Amino acid sequence: MRSLILDDDKDVCEYIGSVLQESGVDYEIFLDPLEALAGMNGGKYDFAFVDINLPNMDGLSFSRRFKAKFPDADIIFITGYGDYDKAVQAIKIGAYDFIEKAFRRLDITMCVARLMEKRRLCQDQKRMAVLEFANDLTLELMHELRNPLAAIGGFAKLIYSRDYPAEKLKQYTKIIFEESVRLEKGLNEVLVHLKAGAAKTRTREVRDGKDSSRR
Helix, strand or coil, X not given: CEEEEECCCHHHHHHHHHHHHHCCCEEEEECCHHHHHHHCCCCCCCEEEEECCCCCCCHHHHHHHHHHHCCCCXXXXXXXXXXXXXXXXXXXXXXXXXXXXXXXXXXXXXXXXXXXXXXXXXXXXXXXHHHHHXXXXXXXXXXXXXXXXXXXXXXXXHHHHCCCCHHHHHHHHHHHHHHHHHHHHHHHHHHHHHHHHHHHHHHHHHHHHHHHHHC
């Protein structure tokens, strides 16, 4: 996992970073929101710790732009005394959690643990969706292929088991040919789906690999 840390207090950033490091999370520190916007093009972030009160741009404005670029990322706001109204606004833009100054190491550790559990559940849901899609595709394939296979087998058996006049054989052969074309078309459609899924998987693996190499 990878996190962005944005606070104009370097000590706060480094404190959060040290806890993230203990949790096995890579991170980048920024002290200014404009610098963060300019420098966060190096890869994907899973979440961000963002101070609500920042110079040059407040944390809420920055977070809107951050979420536009990384819609799946979660935001944990760093709040201080008297930030209640801003915290309410943060909820409206999809804040995941808050930590109040002065927070403890345990506060950050528990927050990251909840984020990791959330990510794990999301991955499980994605895997279940893939399995359901594969199951639906298999059932559809079985249904689509059963009829042409039965027709090909049935008419081939007729031709093999008895002597038929040439006209009849031609008719049966035509049916077998048409059903084989139908069968091939169904298999090609399945192949297209499988290739598309494999291409998406390779693209995701390459992207994740690039993200890892930047850490």
